[in-house]
Amino acid sequence: MTHPLTIYVSLDSAAKALGADDIARALQDRAAARGIDIRLVRTGSRGMIWLEPLVEISRDGGPRIAHGPVTADQIDALLDGTAPNLGPTEDIPFLARQTRLTFARCGITDPLSMDDYIAHGGLTGLRRALEMTAAEIVEETKTSGLRGRGGAGFPTGIKWDTVRQAQADQKYIVCNADEGDSGTFADRMIMEGDPLSLIEGMAIAGLATHATKGFVYIRSEYPDAIAVMDRAIRIAREHGLLGHSLLGSSHAFDMEVRVGAGAYVCGEETSLLNSLEGKRGVVRAKPPLPALEGAFGKPTVVNNVLSLATIPVIFEKGAQHYADFGLGRSRGTMPIQIAGNVRHGGLFETAFGLPLGDLVNDIGGGTASGRPVKAVQVGGPLGAYFAPHQFDTPFGYEDFDQAGGLIGHAGITVFDDTADMGTLARFAMEFCAVESCGKCTPCRIGAVRGVETIDRIRAGDTAATDLLTDLCDTMTSGSLCALGGFTPYPVLSALRLFPQDFGATREAAE
Amino acid sequence: MQTTQPPMRPARAAPTDDDIRDVIAAEKHRDGPLLPILHGLQARFDHIPDTALPLIAEALNLTRAEVHGVVSFYHDFRSAPAGRHVLKLCRAEACQSVGADATIQQVLAHFGLDAFGTTQDGRLTIEPVYCLGLCACGPAAMIDGKVLGRADAPRITAALEVQA
Numbered sequence: 001m002t003h004p005l006t007i008y009v010s011l012d013s014a015a016k017a018l019g020a021d022d023i024a025r026a027l028q029d030r031a032a033a034r035g036i037d038i039r040l041v042r043t044g045s046r047g048m049i050w051l052e053p054l055v056e057i058s059r060d061g062g063p064r065i066a067h068g069p070v071t072a073d074q075i076d077a078l079l080d081g082t083a084p085n086l087g088p089t090e091d092i093p094f095l096a097r098q099t100r101l102t103f104a105r106c107g108i109t110d111p112l113s114m115d116d117y118i119a120h121g122g123l124t125g126l127r128r129a130l131e132m133t134a135a136e137i138v139e140e141t142k143t144s145g146l147r148g149r150g151g152a153g154f155p156t157g158i159k160w161d162t163v164r165q166a167q168a169d170q171k172y173i174v175c176n177a178d179e180g181d182s183g184t185f186a187d188r189m190i191m192e193g194d195p196l197s198l199i200e201g202m203a204i205a206g207l208a209t210h211a212t213k214g215f216v217y218i219r220s221e222y223p224d225a226i227a228v229m230d231r232a233i234r235i236a237r238e239h240g241l242l243g244h245s246l247l248g249s250s251h252a253f254d255m256e257v258r259v260g261a262g263a264y265v266c267g268e269e270t271s272l273l274n275s276l277e278g279k280r281g282v283v284r285a286k287p288p289l290p291a292l293e294g295a296f297g298k299p300t301v302v303n304n305v306l307s308l309a310t311i312p313v314i315f316e317k318g319a320q321h322y323a324d325f326g327l328g329r330s331r332g333t334m335p336i337q338i339a340g341n342v343r344h345g346g347l348f349e350t351a352f353g354l355p356l357g358d359l360v361n362d363i364g365g366g367t368a369s370g371r372p373v374k375a376v377q378v379g380g381p382l383g384a385y386f387a388p389h390q391f392d393t394p395f396g397y398e399d400f401d402q403a404g405g406l407i408g409h410a411g412i413t414v415f416d417d418t419a420d421m422g423t424l425a426r427f428a429m430e431f432c433a434v435e436s437c438g439k440c441t442p443c444r445i446g447a448v449r450g451v452e453t454i455d456r457i458r459a460g461d462t463a464a465t466d467l468l469t470d471l472c473d474t475m476t477s478g479s480l481c482a483l484g485g486f487t488p489y490p491v492l493s494a495l496r497l498f499p500q501d502f503g504a505t506r507e508a509a510e
Numbered sequence: 511m512q513t514t515q516p517p518m519r520p521a522r523a524a525p526t527d528d529d530i531r532d533v534i535a536a537e538k539h540r541d542g543p544l545l546p547i548l549h550g551l552q553a554r555f556d557h558i559p560d561t562a563l564p565l566i567a568e569a570l571n572l573t574r575a576e577v578h579g580v581v582s583f584y585h586d587f588r589s590a591p592a593g594r595h596v597l598k599l600c601r602a603e604a605c606q607s608v609g610a611d612a613t614i615q616q617v618l619a620h621f622g623l624d625a626f627g628t629t630q631d632g633r634l635t636i637e638p639v640y641c642l643g644l645c646a647c648g649p650a651a652m653i654d655g656k657v658l659g660r661a662d663a664p665r666i667t668a669a670l671e672v673q674a
């Protein structure tokens with residue numbers, strides 16, 4: 001049934017943060033006042049954050065035409081069809097150049113409509129999985145080449161196989177939605193924009209491992225995502241996507257949302273499990289692997305939101321279809337988040353392999369300030385800085401590793417030439433000190449020393465540079481997890497690439 | 511003189527043990543109920559009252575020290591109520607790249623603060639936050655749970671005036 005005037009406005013929190021709620025309300029009020037019949041659909045975000053609030057209008061079933069960023073004085077013109085527009089949304093180069101598999105529905109559908117979900121391929125993957133054995137589901141997941149999107153890049157199928165083969169009366173699927181990395185927001189976008197795909201992915205993970213209970217551990221900084229996930233779980237239950245009989249089968253799976261409490265380290269999987277159990281979020285030593293002794297001591301899959309939300313499309317289109325995208329051992333697509341001081345910031349899903357510079361300059365359009373790009377940080381606060389001379393590095397796990405960095409959760413944060421890399425290195429140490437779980441001395445104390453040492457270098461004590469390097473070595477080798485172990489990445493890359501920024505204070509003071 | 515006292519807030523009845531027990535009872539059935547209980551208490555009383563610790567300990571069969579250890583581990587849980595409004599300002603890298611540091615200084619100065627904390631009149635608490643997932647439209651802020659993007663000082667103060 002087509003409506004003469006269908007208007008789409010995002011309910012994603014980035015869109016809201018830029019005024020989408022006000023625009024949606026104004027459109028509705030104005031249309032009512034003028035007696036114009038509209039159908040307003042709140043969708044996820046298309047991921048073109050610089051165009052938010054984006055308003056898409058389809059007339060008489062025609063293509064969606066994009067308008068953005070929309071301002072309050074354009075409401076009447078939008079309703080009349082006389083507002084300036086960007087043409088069909090799908091033709092905007094930023095969107096047209098993407099390969100959207102994980103984010104195929106995001107921004108298009110009403111996230112809380114099961115009908116919409118099914119009309120756009122939803123539940124096809126679960127239906128297929130329901131006809132397979134657990135071993136076959138695991139095999140299909142291995143074939144896809146999917147690696148964990150939370151940062152470490154561990155093959156998802158192998159993790160599932162360990163849990164599948166473990167013997168226990170209860171197993172769990174835990175979704176890691178702690179997304180604490182600066183420069184990343186893909187988990188949030190999928191939870192707000194296509195939450196049913198995450199639920200479907202978790203249900204398939206349950207079938208693969210004989211787990212019947214799931215938790216989504218969402219950081220408290222995401223109140224909108226928490227609210228949408230809660231509602232989506234209720235809707236999923238009503239439609240048999242969760243419950244004692246998945247889509248009428250003999251398989252059971254149910255899940256609930258758990259809310260974090262402002263600790264970055266709780267994104268680390270064992271810290272997260274402690275937090276879920278109601279303990280301090282201290283990192284656990286491995287072994288035992290969470291796959292064997294995870295939540296409440298039971299075999300547990302811990303996977304990132306994107307890993308799980310990608311599962312339905314792998315089962316819908318086939319593992320080989322997914323594996324055919326990518327580069328080397330980085331198979332499939334990655335929802336890359338382009339953030340910071342960048343002209344076209346947002347979410348860009350593409351096959352692995354695109355050079356970093358293309359993402360920053362071509363797709364991101366360079367800096368928002370119009371000044372030269374000085375550096376980009378890839379992979380969140382524990383990721384290395386890259387300078388423009390490294391921009392030919394292809395976006396892939398191994399390629400970034402070889403270049404002395406990591407892709408992590410695939411956030412790219414752009415800085416222009418006004419950035420002070422000494423300040424950013426100091427911040428990395430400070431962040432580690434604030435967020436350390438306290439278990440290892442090199443992390444807990446080392447990071448505090450790191451801040452002091454950077455201050456000394458910046459005050460002119462050049463001998464302290466060696467001290468900083470030694471300290472970083474100690475943190476790398478003596479830390480139990482990547483918080484202490486990887487903080488040296490941003491610190492040392494900043495020091496190596498921009499030594500002049502570590503002497504700046506002295507020069508300024510003289 | 512009241513000036514050295516903690517922020518003056520609208521009179522709010524101190525939570526009774528029965529109020530606290532209600533919150534505990536509502537979450538106790540869950541697996542791993544402690545964080546849901548603490549969130550429940552903070553949602554209702556805006557902080558974790560000291561008097562709740564022994565009650566939680568009793569209900570969950572923990573020691574009071576264990577409960578305290580958990581409460582103190584997490585940045586979210588407050589030991590006293592915040593100001594009438596809570597403004598969170600993102601300090602993380604993507605927001606720094608678009609001037610968050612300067613914005614934070616301006617906003618603090620505008621409200622007469624020289625560090626994160628609560629204003630004298632108890633109207634506003636300003637807290638740091640490390641990423642709100644709004645990294646493509648920073649600097650990012652959150653006012654009483656509502657997101658604000660491209661949040662420069664004028665936009666933040668204007669948004670707070672609407673809240674009054």
Ligand SMILES: Cc1cc2nc3c(=O)[nH]c(=O)nc-3n(C[C@H](O)[C@H](O)[C@H](O)COP(=O)(O)O)c2cc1C
Nearest residue numbers: 148149150176178179180267268269303304307482
């Ligand atoms: C300090 C720290 C923070 C982390 N934060 C997250 C996070 O926010 N989200 C996430 O999925 N993984 C995070 N991880 C990685 C997890 O420990 C784990 O590898 C991941 O959840 C596994 O899921 P995946 O295989 O699907 O990636 C973090 C790791 C460390 C050391």
Ligand code: SF4
Nearest residue numbers: 437439440443481484
């Ligand atoms: S490295 Fe730091 S955060 Fe990680 S376990 Fe050790 S002390 Fe905890």
Ligand code: FES
Nearest residue numbers: 600605642644645
């Ligand atoms: S870094 Fe500020 S919102 Fe992500």
